[in-house]
Amino acid sequence: MNATAQVAAQVRARFSVTYAPFALNCDLQLPGRGVSALFGPSGSGKTTALRVIAGLEHASHAYIEVNGTVWQDDERGIFVPPHRRAIGYVFQEASLFAHLDVRGNLEYGMRRIPQDGRRVSLAQAVALLDIGHLQQRKPATLSGGERQRVAIARALATSPGILLMDEPLAALDIKRKAEIMPYLERLRDELDIPMLYVSHAPDEITRLADHLVLLEAGSVVASGAVAQLLTRLDLDIAHGDAASALISGVIVAQDDEFQLSCAQFNGGALWLPQQSATVGKSVRIRIQARDVSLSLAPQRDTSILNILPVTIIGLSEDAAGQVMVALDAGGTPLLSRITRKSAVAMQLRPGAAIHAQIKGVAILR
Amino acid sequence: MPNNPHVAAVVLTLKLAGLTTLILLLIGTPVAWWLARTRSWVKSAVGALVALPLVLPPSVLGFYLLVTLGPDGPIGHLTQSLGLGTLPFTFGGLVVGSVLYSMPFVVQPIQNAFEAIGERPLEVAATLRASPLDTFFSVVLPLARPGYLTATVMGFAHTIGEFGVVLMIGGNIPDKTRVVSVQIYDHVEALEFAQAHWLAAGMVAFSLAVLIALYALNPTGRRT
Numbered sequence: 001m002n003a004t005a006q007v008a009a010q011v012r013a014r015f016s017v018t019y020a021p022f023a024l025n026c027d028l029q030l031p032g033r034g035v036s037a038l039f040g041p042s043g044s045g046k047t048t049a050l051r052v053i054a055g056l057e058h059a060s061h062a063y064i065e066v067n068g069t070v071w072q073d074d075e076r077g078i079f080v081p082p083h084r085r086a087i088g089y090v091f092q093e094a095s096l097f098a099h100l101d102v103r104g105n106l107e108y109g110m111r112r113i114p115q116d117g118r119r120v121s122l123a124q125a126v127a128l129l130d131i132g133h134l135q136q137r138k139p140a141t142l143s144g145g146e147r148q149r150v151a152i153a154r155a156l157a158t159s160p161g162i163l164l165m166d167e168p169l170a171a172l173d174i175k176r177k178a179e180i181m182p183y184l185e186r187l188r189d190e191l192d193i194p195m196l197y198v199s200h201a202p203d204e205i206t207r208l209a210d211h212l213v214l215l216e217a218g219s220v221v222a223s224g225a226v227a228q229l230l231t232r233l234d235l236d237i238a239h240g241d242a243a244s245a246l247i248s249g250v251i252v253a254q255d256d257e258f259q260l261s262c263a264q265f266n267g268g269a270l271w272l273p274q275q276s277a278t279v280g281k282s283v284r285i286r287i288q289a290r291d292v293s294l295s296l297a298p299q300r301d302t303s304i305l306n307i308l309p310v311t312i313i314g315l316s317e318d319a320a321g322q323v324m325v326a327l328d329a330g331g332t333p334l335l336s337r338i339t340r341k342s343a344v345a346m347q348l349r350p351g352a353a354i355h356a357q358i359k360g361v362a363i364l365r
Numbered sequence: 366m367p368n369n370p371h372v373a374a375v376v377l378t379l380k381l382a383g384l385t386t387l388i389l390l391l392i393g394t395p396v397a398w399w400l401a402r403t404r405s406w407v408k409s410a411v412g413a414l415v416a417l418p419l420v421l422p423p424s425v426l427g428f429y430l431l432v433t434l435g436p437d438g439p440i441g442h443l444t445q446s447l448g449l450g451t452l453p454f455t456f457g458g459l460v461v462g463s464v465l466y467s468m469p470f471v472v473q474p475i476q477n478a479f480e481a482i483g484e485r486p487l488e489v490a491a492t493l494r495a496s497p498l499d500t501f502f503s504v505v506l507p508l509a510r511p512g513y514l515t516a517t518v519m520g521f522a523h524t525i526g527e528f529g530v531v532l533m534i535g536g537n538i539p540d541k542t543r544v545v546s547v548q549i550y551d552h553v554e555a556l557e558f559a560q561a562h563w564l565a566a567g568m569v570a571f572s573l574a575v576l577i578a579l580y581a582l583n584p585t586g587r588r589t
Contacts, residue, residue: 054492055491056488056491056492081491081496082488082491082492083490083491083492083493083494083495083496083497083499084494087492088492089488089489089492091485091488091489093485095485095486095489097486097489097504097508098508099504099507099508099510108490108493108495108503109492109493109494112493112494112495112499113494154493155492155493158493158494
């Protein structure tokens with residue numbers, strides 16, 4: 001996520017919804033490109049927020065603007081009905097039309113778009129989701145994963161100005177999730193359509209999102225670049241076993257002898273298990289807080305390959321006896337979870353220059 | 366074998382049932398849609414009114430229709446002032462009575478079908494740029510097809526089988542209001558059992574055929 005995209009916020013959504021006892025108050029400003037994730041526990045209002053933006057839910061006192069088009073402004077009495085909003089919506093359940101075959105489903109939305117508004121062709125949508133072989137099939141004969149791919153392609157074929165996805169993987173088992181994820185990454189990387197992605201699964205967020213909005217009990221807790229928010233110690237998401245940092249890097253070298261790849265990023269270089277990716281390709285790397293240990297001086301006699309000079313940004317109590325340490329590696333934030341005993345013994349405090357030893361890295365793409 | 370009055374009665378019956386079913390599909394669709402979608406407090410009242418012929422003795426319905434449509438009834442006044450005369454003892458009167466009497470058999474299957482579709486396909490259609498009217502024709506009607514099949518067959522068959530309302534409001538005028546069921550009654554009254562058998566057996570065969578067709582075409586659909 002770069003700073004310019006954040007400045008040029010192109011999705012504005014300000015609204016309140018009340019279904020006693022539930023109340024949702026949002027004021028969102030999201031980048032007009034890339035993937036923005038709405039993240040929060042169930043009941044936090046993620047889905048309702050998405051439905052309001054789509055116009056499926058009629059919120060009060062709302063202002064919704066996407067890519068320069070106002071869809072709702074209650075002060076001026078504007079409410080564009082959902083079928084006149086340039087959205088692609090993917091529901092949690094694929095919700096294919098049972099009376100149409102796959103082809104009929106795909107064409108349903110596309111046929112309702114004027115010729116000159118068709119920026120995504122049917123062939124392109126079919127190819128992106130790899131569903132060419134399913135076209136004559138009826139929805140009832142498809143697997144859950146196939147159905148969801150058809151639903152995504154069906155939404156894409158309307159050439160939407162924004163793609164709204166309501167937990168598209170939540171109804172699928174782990175195998176099917178893994179089957180769909182690469183397609184979602186492909187959409188993000190190959191299409192220039194901003195995505196708003198609702199999820200309560202942290203691994204989906206780390207793999208897909210550029211921008212993150214944290215929702216809790218109907219209000220926005222934080223909103224910002226995903227790499228920043230994941231490492232903010234005042235947020236729950238930066239604590240616990242799953243806490244991790246995201247690094248965007250570029251493959252700069254391949255070591256065929258030891259089967260390693262080297263990725264360069266703002267704060268230095270990391271050795272990764274060898275990637276098929278060619279030199280110059282960008283990668284997204286996740287480093288879990290529990291895989292990062294700290295030392296005051298750089299270690300020499302160690303098996304650990306990746307040791308980075310870092311500065312301590314802050315420390316915060318984590319689980320019992322544990323401390324989460326926020327680090328800065330040349331502008332890239334990292335997290336390290338260590339015991340409180342070590343933190344005291346090493347006299348760690350904000351501003352101190354130390355070394356982070358990274359035991360494991362996961363390449364997300 | 367006096368075949369002519371039989372043929373006339375059968376033709377009249379089919380005409381009545383066909384017209385009644387057609388009218389009911391046209392009226393019943395918006396009524397069923399409204400009943401399936403509304404959260405209004407009058408829903409249960411309207412639903413009860415539609416279902417009333419299910420529990421009311423046909424003679425009661427026929428009696429009130431006779432009174433209201435008759436020369437001294439409110440609707441009778443209206444039809445007379447419009448120069449249409451009065452409806453009782455005419456084919457038009459039979460159609461009005463049949464429409465009311467067969468209403469639940471058409472409205473309820475369609476309403477059930479609409480309710481079974483639920484909210485989601487309508488929302489999906491909206492996100493795919495279909496206007497509400499477009500959605501109705503391109504999504505709701507095709508998905509409600511089994512309901513329409515049941516409604517058509519039940520409305521048609523039930524109108525053919527009706528007797529009480531017809532007798533009360535239509536009387537027994539050959540070629541105008543004498544339908545099959547009334548004709549059978551006539552034969553039995555006159556102790557012409559052989560003629561009664563011809564028509565009665567025909568009715569049994571017809572009804573059975575209709576139901577077999579319905580069950581075969583629509584194995585999982587609701588019936589009434």
